[in-house]
Amino acid sequence: MKTDGRLFWLRATWFLDQLRMVARSDDPQHHDDGPRSRPRPRPGRRRVTASDLATQFEYSVPSARRTIDALRNDFGAPIEFDRQRRTWHFTGPYWDLPRIPLSPDELTALALARSLISHITAPGLSDAMESFWSKFSLDLAQQSPAGAGFTHAVSARAPVWTRVGPDVMESVLRALALDRRLGLLYSSPWTDEITERIVEPRHLLLYEGSFYLAAHCLLRHGAIRLFHLSATAVATVLPEPNSIPDPPFQVDQVIDAYGLLIGEDLQNVTLRLTPPAATRAIIEVWHPDQHDTTDSDGALTRTFPVRGFAEVQRRILSYGAACQVLAPPALAARIHAEIAAMAAMTRKLNT
Numbered sequence: 001m002k003t004d005g006r007l008f009w010l011r012a013t014w015f016l017d018q019l020r021m022v023a024r025s026d027d028p029q030h031h032d033d034g035p036r037s038r039p040r041p042r043p044g045r046r047r048v049t050a051s052d053l054a055t056q057f058e059y060s061v062p063s064a065r066r067t068i069d070a071l072r073n074d075f076g077a078p079i080e081f082d083r084q085r086r087t088w089h090f091t092g093p094y095w096d097l098p099r100i101p102l103s104p105d106e107l108t109a110l111a112l113a114r115s116l117i118s119h120i121t122a123p124g125l126s127d128a129m130e131s132f133w134s135k136f137s138l139d140l141a142q143q144s145p146a147g148a149g150f151t152h153a154v155s156a157r158a159p160v161w162t163r164v165g166p167d168v169m170e171s172v173l174r175a176l177a178l179d180r181r182l183g184l185l186y187s188s189p190w191t192d193e194i195t196e197r198i199v200e201p202r203h204l205l206l207y208e209g210s211f212y213l214a215a216h217c218l219l220r221h222g223a224i225r226l227f228h229l230s231a232t233a234v235a236t237v238l239p240e241p242n243s244i245p246d247p248p249f250q251v252d253q254v255i256d257a258y259g260l261l262i263g264e265d266l267q268n269v270t271l272r273l274t275p276p277a278a279t280r281a282i283i284e285v286w287h288p289d290q291h292d293t294t295d296s297d298g299a300l301t302r303t304f305p306v307r308g309f310a311e312v313q314r315r316i317l318s319y320g321a322a323c324q325v326l327a328p329p330a331l332a333a334r335i336h337a338e339i340a341a342m343a344a345m346t347r348k349l350n351t
Helices: 005-026 050-057 061-073 104-120 125-143 147-153 166-178 277-281 310-322 329-349
Strands: 079-082 087-090 180-187 194-207 210-217 223-228 232-241 267-273 291-294 300-306 323-327
Touching: 005 050, 005 061, 005 087, 050 061, 061 079, 104 125, 166 180, 166 194, 166 232, 194 223, 267 277, 267 310, 277 300, 277 310, 310 323, 310 329, 323 329
Parallel strands: none
Antiparallel strands: 079 087, 180 194, 180 232, 194 210, 210 223, 267 300, 267 323, 291 300
16 A cells, blocks of 8 residues: 555554454553463444544545555554454554654655655665655654655665576575675676686675675685676575674775775775866765865866775776876776777777
Protein backbone atom coordinates (compact mmCIF):
# COMPACT_ATOMS: atom_id res chain seq x y z
CA MET A 1 0.00 0.00 0.00
CA LYS A 2 1.37 3.40 -0.97
CA THR A 3 0.88 5.65 2.05
CA ASP A 4 0.43 9.39 2.43
CA GLY A 5 2.76 9.84 5.40
CA ARG A 6 0.89 12.24 7.67
CA LEU A 7 -2.66 11.07 6.92
CA PHE A 8 -1.74 7.41 7.27
CA TRP A 9 0.07 8.07 10.54
CA LEU A 10 -2.92 9.92 12.00
CA ARG A 11 -5.39 7.24 10.96
CA ALA A 12 -3.20 4.32 12.02
CA THR A 13 -2.35 5.90 15.38
CA TRP A 14 -6.01 6.55 16.17
CA PHE A 15 -6.94 2.98 15.25
CA LEU A 16 -4.17 1.52 17.44
CA ASP A 17 -5.23 3.77 20.33
CA GLN A 18 -8.76 2.36 20.10
CA LEU A 19 -7.41 -1.19 20.22
CA ARG A 20 -5.39 -0.33 23.34
CA MET A 21 -8.47 1.05 25.04
CA VAL A 22 -10.30 -2.19 24.31
CA ALA A 23 -7.35 -4.26 25.55
CA ARG A 24 -7.15 -2.28 28.79
CA SER A 25 -10.87 -2.64 29.42
CA ASP A 26 -10.58 -6.38 28.85
CA ASP A 27 -7.64 -6.69 31.24
CA PRO A 28 -8.05 -4.51 34.36
CA GLN A 29 -4.74 -5.81 35.72
CA HIS A 30 -2.77 -4.35 32.83
CA HIS A 31 0.05 -1.88 33.56
CA ASP A 32 1.98 0.00 30.88
CA ASP A 33 5.37 -1.07 32.18
CA GLY A 34 6.26 -3.71 29.65
CA PRO A 35 4.96 -6.02 26.90
CA ARG A 36 2.57 -8.81 27.74
CA SER A 37 0.26 -11.10 25.83
CA ARG A 38 -3.24 -9.79 25.25
CA PRO A 39 -6.37 -11.88 25.87
CA ARG A 40 -9.11 -12.09 23.30
CA PRO A 41 -11.88 -9.48 23.77
CA ARG A 42 -14.73 -10.71 25.98
CA PRO A 43 -18.36 -10.62 24.83
CA GLY A 44 -20.17 -7.40 25.61
CA ARG A 45 -17.11 -5.17 25.37
CA ARG A 46 -16.78 -2.32 22.87
CA ARG A 47 -15.87 -3.01 19.25
CA VAL A 48 -13.35 -1.41 16.88
CA THR A 49 -14.13 -1.70 13.16
CA ALA A 50 -13.09 -0.30 9.82
CA SER A 51 -16.36 1.65 9.83
CA ASP A 52 -15.29 3.40 13.05
CA LEU A 53 -12.02 4.41 11.39
CA ALA A 54 -13.80 5.59 8.24
CA THR A 55 -16.29 7.65 10.25
CA GLN A 56 -13.59 9.25 12.40
CA PHE A 57 -11.59 10.51 9.39
CA GLU A 58 -14.46 10.90 6.90
CA TYR A 59 -13.18 8.56 4.22
CA SER A 60 -14.48 5.33 2.72
CA VAL A 61 -14.71 1.99 4.50
CA PRO A 62 -12.66 0.21 1.75
CA SER A 63 -9.93 2.82 2.23
CA ALA A 64 -10.08 2.27 5.99
CA ARG A 65 -9.66 -1.47 5.43
CA ARG A 66 -6.57 -0.74 3.32
CA THR A 67 -5.13 1.27 6.21
CA ILE A 68 -5.65 -1.70 8.52
CA ASP A 69 -4.20 -4.09 5.93
CA ALA A 70 -1.10 -1.88 5.70
CA LEU A 71 -0.67 -2.04 9.47
CA ARG A 72 -0.76 -5.83 9.36
CA ASN A 73 1.05 -6.58 6.09
CA ASP A 74 3.58 -3.73 5.82
CA PHE A 75 4.33 -3.11 9.50
CA GLY A 76 3.60 -6.48 11.10
CA ALA A 77 1.06 -5.17 13.61
CA PRO A 78 -0.20 -8.09 15.80
CA ILE A 79 -3.92 -7.52 15.17
CA GLU A 80 -6.69 -9.69 13.77
CA PHE A 81 -10.41 -9.54 13.15
CA ASP A 82 -12.76 -11.53 15.42
CA ARG A 83 -15.56 -12.52 13.04
CA GLN A 84 -17.82 -13.74 15.85
CA ARG A 85 -17.80 -10.38 17.62
CA ARG A 86 -17.04 -8.33 14.48
CA THR A 87 -14.18 -6.39 16.01
CA TRP A 88 -10.43 -5.93 15.61
CA HIS A 89 -8.16 -6.71 18.57
CA PHE A 90 -4.52 -7.23 19.55
CA THR A 91 -3.24 -10.80 19.38
CA GLY A 92 0.10 -10.12 21.05
CA PRO A 93 1.92 -7.56 23.17
CA TYR A 94 0.94 -3.93 23.03
CA TRP A 95 2.38 -2.57 19.81
CA ASP A 96 2.95 0.82 18.22
CA LEU A 97 4.38 2.23 15.01
CA PRO A 98 8.17 2.60 15.20
CA ARG A 99 9.29 6.13 16.03
CA ILE A 100 12.87 7.36 15.65
CA PRO A 101 13.88 10.90 16.66
CA LEU A 102 15.81 12.59 13.85
CA SER A 103 17.83 15.77 13.65
CA PRO A 104 17.45 17.97 10.54
CA ASP A 105 20.91 16.84 9.35
CA GLU A 106 19.99 13.17 9.77
CA LEU A 107 16.76 13.67 7.88
CA THR A 108 18.57 15.45 5.04
CA ALA A 109 21.16 12.66 4.80
CA LEU A 110 18.43 10.02 4.59
CA ALA A 111 16.50 12.00 1.99
CA LEU A 112 19.61 12.29 -0.20
CA ALA A 113 20.35 8.57 0.17
CA ARG A 114 16.77 7.71 -0.80
CA SER A 115 16.93 9.98 -3.84
CA LEU A 116 20.26 8.59 -5.05
CA ILE A 117 19.28 4.92 -4.67
CA SER A 118 15.91 5.50 -6.35
CA HIS A 119 17.54 7.49 -9.15
CA ILE A 120 20.13 4.83 -9.90
CA THR A 121 17.32 2.25 -10.01
CA ALA A 122 19.22 -0.81 -8.87
CA PRO A 123 16.52 -3.49 -9.14
CA GLY A 124 15.38 -4.63 -5.73
CA LEU A 125 17.31 -1.96 -3.84
CA SER A 126 15.23 0.92 -5.18
CA ASP A 127 12.02 -1.01 -4.42
CA ALA A 128 13.30 -1.78 -0.92
CA MET A 129 14.17 1.88 -0.37
CA GLU A 130 10.69 3.01 -1.41
CA SER A 131 9.11 0.37 0.84
CA PHE A 132 11.24 1.56 3.76
CA TRP A 133 10.42 5.18 3.01
CA SER A 134 6.71 4.50 2.90
CA LYS A 135 6.98 3.21 6.48
CA PHE A 136 9.51 5.75 7.63
CA SER A 137 7.48 8.71 6.38
CA LEU A 138 5.02 8.07 9.18
CA ASP A 139 7.64 9.15 11.72
CA LEU A 140 8.53 12.16 9.61
CA ALA A 141 4.91 13.23 9.56
CA GLN A 142 4.80 13.11 13.34
CA GLN A 143 8.06 14.97 13.93
CA SER A 144 7.55 17.93 11.60
CA PRO A 145 4.55 19.99 10.48
CA ALA A 146 5.84 19.57 6.95
CA GLY A 147 6.12 15.84 7.57
CA ALA A 148 7.60 13.65 4.89
CA GLY A 149 7.07 16.42 2.35
CA PHE A 150 10.45 17.88 3.31
CA THR A 151 12.18 14.98 1.63
CA HIS A 152 10.93 16.19 -1.75
CA ALA A 153 12.88 19.43 -1.26
CA VAL A 154 16.27 17.70 -1.58
CA SER A 155 17.55 15.14 -4.08
CA ALA A 156 20.70 13.52 -5.45
CA ARG A 157 21.63 12.55 -8.99
CA ALA A 158 24.43 10.64 -10.69
CA PRO A 159 25.41 11.93 -14.17
CA VAL A 160 25.91 8.37 -15.42
CA TRP A 161 24.78 5.11 -13.89
CA THR A 162 24.68 1.43 -14.73
CA ARG A 163 22.11 -1.25 -13.97
CA VAL A 164 22.67 -4.48 -12.07
CA GLY A 165 20.64 -7.62 -12.61
CA PRO A 166 18.36 -8.26 -9.60
CA ASP A 167 19.59 -11.85 -9.20
CA VAL A 168 23.20 -10.71 -9.18
CA MET A 169 22.55 -8.02 -6.56
CA GLU A 170 20.60 -10.42 -4.36
CA SER A 171 23.38 -13.01 -4.47
CA VAL A 172 26.07 -10.43 -3.67
CA LEU A 173 24.13 -9.10 -0.69
CA ARG A 174 23.45 -12.62 0.60
CA ALA A 175 27.10 -13.59 0.30
CA LEU A 176 28.19 -10.47 2.18
CA ALA A 177 25.60 -11.08 4.90
CA LEU A 178 26.48 -14.80 5.27
CA ASP A 179 30.25 -14.29 4.80
CA ARG A 180 30.26 -16.89 2.00
CA ARG A 181 32.12 -17.28 -1.27
CA LEU A 182 30.63 -16.28 -4.62
CA GLY A 183 30.92 -17.88 -8.03
CA LEU A 184 30.94 -15.23 -10.77
CA LEU A 185 30.57 -15.33 -14.54
CA TYR A 186 32.34 -12.07 -15.24
CA SER A 187 32.75 -10.07 -18.44
CA SER A 188 35.37 -7.34 -18.21
CA PRO A 189 33.83 -3.96 -19.11
CA TRP A 190 37.07 -3.01 -20.89
CA THR A 191 38.06 -6.17 -22.78
CA ASP A 192 34.82 -8.23 -23.10
CA GLU A 193 36.81 -11.22 -21.84
CA ILE A 194 34.46 -13.65 -20.06
CA THR A 195 35.89 -15.60 -17.14
CA GLU A 196 34.60 -17.77 -14.32
CA ARG A 197 35.73 -16.57 -10.91
CA ILE A 198 35.46 -17.76 -7.33
CA VAL A 199 35.76 -14.81 -4.99
CA GLU A 200 35.51 -13.98 -1.30
CA PRO A 201 33.38 -10.80 -1.16
CA ARG A 202 34.38 -8.08 1.30
CA HIS A 203 32.70 -4.80 0.40
CA LEU A 204 29.98 -3.40 -1.88
CA LEU A 205 30.76 0.09 -3.18
CA LEU A 206 28.54 2.56 -5.01
CA TYR A 207 30.84 4.83 -7.05
CA GLU A 208 29.72 7.43 -9.59
CA GLY A 209 26.46 5.62 -10.26
CA SER A 210 27.88 2.08 -10.52
CA PHE A 211 28.13 -0.78 -8.04
CA TYR A 212 31.48 -2.49 -7.50
CA LEU A 213 32.31 -5.53 -5.40
CA ALA A 214 35.69 -5.60 -3.67
CA ALA A 215 36.61 -9.26 -3.30
CA HIS A 216 39.57 -11.60 -2.94
CA CYS A 217 39.82 -13.37 -6.31
CA LEU A 218 40.98 -16.98 -5.99
CA LEU A 219 41.82 -16.98 -9.70
CA ARG A 220 44.36 -14.26 -8.90
CA HIS A 221 45.84 -16.03 -5.84
CA GLY A 222 43.57 -14.17 -3.41
CA ALA A 223 44.43 -10.67 -4.57
CA ILE A 224 41.83 -7.97 -4.05
CA ARG A 225 39.96 -7.07 -7.24
CA LEU A 226 37.06 -4.73 -7.97
CA PHE A 227 34.26 -6.34 -9.97
CA HIS A 228 31.84 -4.10 -11.87
CA LEU A 229 28.48 -5.65 -11.01
CA SER A 230 26.87 -4.50 -14.25
CA ALA A 231 29.46 -6.67 -16.05
CA THR A 232 28.57 -9.69 -13.92
CA ALA A 233 26.26 -12.04 -15.80
CA VAL A 234 25.81 -14.62 -13.01
CA ALA A 235 26.56 -14.60 -9.28
CA THR A 236 26.03 -17.75 -7.21
CA VAL A 237 26.37 -18.02 -3.44
CA LEU A 238 28.62 -20.99 -2.64
CA PRO A 239 28.51 -23.17 0.50
CA GLU A 240 32.15 -22.49 1.41
CA PRO A 241 32.71 -19.75 4.03
CA ASN A 242 35.13 -16.91 3.45
CA SER A 243 38.56 -17.22 5.02
CA ILE A 244 39.63 -14.63 7.57
CA PRO A 245 41.64 -11.93 5.77
CA ASP A 246 45.06 -11.05 7.13
CA PRO A 247 45.23 -8.15 7.69
CA PRO A 248 41.46 -7.48 8.10
CA PHE A 249 39.91 -5.84 5.03
CA GLN A 250 39.48 -2.07 5.20
CA VAL A 251 38.14 -0.39 2.08
CA ASP A 252 39.97 2.92 2.70
CA GLN A 253 43.30 1.13 2.77
CA VAL A 254 42.62 -0.75 -0.46
CA ILE A 255 41.13 2.20 -2.38
CA ASP A 256 43.63 4.78 -1.18
CA ALA A 257 44.21 6.93 -4.26
CA TYR A 258 42.24 8.96 -6.80
CA GLY A 259 39.50 6.89 -8.44
CA LEU A 260 39.09 3.14 -8.09
CA LEU A 261 42.31 1.76 -9.56
CA ILE A 262 44.14 -0.58 -7.18
CA GLY A 263 47.18 -2.83 -7.32
CA GLU A 264 49.54 -0.50 -9.21
CA ASP A 265 52.31 1.54 -7.62
CA LEU A 266 51.26 4.70 -5.80
CA GLN A 267 52.55 7.92 -7.35
CA ASN A 268 51.68 11.60 -7.33
CA VAL A 269 50.14 13.55 -10.19
CA THR A 270 50.48 17.32 -10.44
CA LEU A 271 48.14 19.37 -12.64
CA ARG A 272 47.85 23.08 -13.38
CA LEU A 273 44.37 24.39 -14.15
CA THR A 274 43.69 27.88 -15.42
CA PRO A 275 40.50 29.92 -14.97
CA PRO A 276 37.62 29.41 -15.35
CA ALA A 277 38.30 25.68 -14.85
CA ALA A 278 40.40 26.48 -11.77
CA THR A 279 37.52 28.41 -10.24
CA ARG A 280 35.39 25.26 -10.26
CA ALA A 281 38.15 22.79 -9.37
CA ILE A 282 39.31 24.74 -6.32
CA ILE A 283 36.05 24.00 -4.51
CA GLU A 284 36.22 20.27 -5.34
CA VAL A 285 37.92 17.55 -3.30
CA TRP A 286 39.41 14.94 -5.62
CA HIS A 287 41.27 13.14 -2.85
CA PRO A 288 41.61 13.75 0.92
CA ASP A 289 45.41 14.08 0.57
CA GLN A 290 45.41 16.59 -2.30
CA HIS A 291 47.68 19.62 -2.00
CA ASP A 292 46.63 22.90 -3.65
CA THR A 293 48.38 26.17 -4.40
CA THR A 294 46.98 29.15 -6.29
CA ASP A 295 48.81 31.76 -8.36
CA SER A 296 48.08 35.47 -8.59
CA ASP A 297 46.43 34.91 -12.01
CA GLY A 298 43.93 32.49 -10.43
CA ALA A 299 45.57 29.30 -11.73
CA LEU A 300 45.39 26.24 -9.48
CA THR A 301 48.18 23.69 -9.04
CA ARG A 302 46.95 20.43 -7.52
CA THR A 303 48.93 17.36 -6.46
CA PHE A 304 47.26 14.08 -5.43
CA PRO A 305 48.03 10.32 -5.38
CA VAL A 306 46.99 7.86 -8.10
CA ARG A 307 47.40 4.17 -8.86
CA GLY A 308 47.38 4.18 -12.64
CA PHE A 309 46.44 6.82 -15.19
CA ALA A 310 43.16 5.65 -16.79
CA GLU A 311 40.73 7.57 -14.57
CA VAL A 312 42.78 10.70 -14.11
CA GLN A 313 43.30 10.84 -17.88
CA ARG A 314 39.54 11.12 -18.39
CA ARG A 315 39.42 13.90 -15.80
CA ILE A 316 42.24 15.83 -17.48
CA LEU A 317 40.71 15.55 -20.95
CA SER A 318 37.38 16.83 -19.64
CA TYR A 319 39.08 20.17 -18.91
CA GLY A 320 40.60 20.49 -22.38
CA ALA A 321 43.22 23.18 -22.84
CA ALA A 322 42.57 24.53 -19.34
CA CYS A 323 44.48 21.60 -17.78
CA GLN A 324 48.24 21.02 -18.06
CA VAL A 325 50.08 17.96 -16.72
CA LEU A 326 53.18 19.02 -14.78
CA ALA A 327 54.09 15.54 -13.50
CA PRO A 328 54.80 12.73 -14.03
CA PRO A 329 56.23 12.83 -17.58
CA ALA A 330 54.67 9.46 -18.46
CA LEU A 331 51.18 10.88 -17.88
CA ALA A 332 51.97 14.00 -19.89
CA ALA A 333 53.13 11.81 -22.81
CA ARG A 334 49.97 9.71 -22.55
CA ILE A 335 47.73 12.79 -22.69
CA HIS A 336 49.70 14.16 -25.66
CA ALA A 337 49.30 10.88 -27.55
CA GLU A 338 45.56 10.76 -26.86
CA ILE A 339 45.03 14.34 -28.04
CA ALA A 340 47.05 13.63 -31.20
CA ALA A 341 44.95 10.54 -31.93
CA MET A 342 41.72 12.50 -31.40
CA ALA A 343 42.95 15.27 -33.70
CA ALA A 344 43.89 12.76 -36.40
CA MET A 345 40.46 11.12 -36.19
CA THR A 346 38.75 14.51 -36.44
CA ARG A 347 40.76 15.42 -39.53
CA LYS A 348 39.93 12.07 -41.11
CA LEU A 349 36.20 12.52 -40.50
CA ASN A 350 36.22 16.02 -41.96
CA THR A 351 38.04 15.11 -45.19
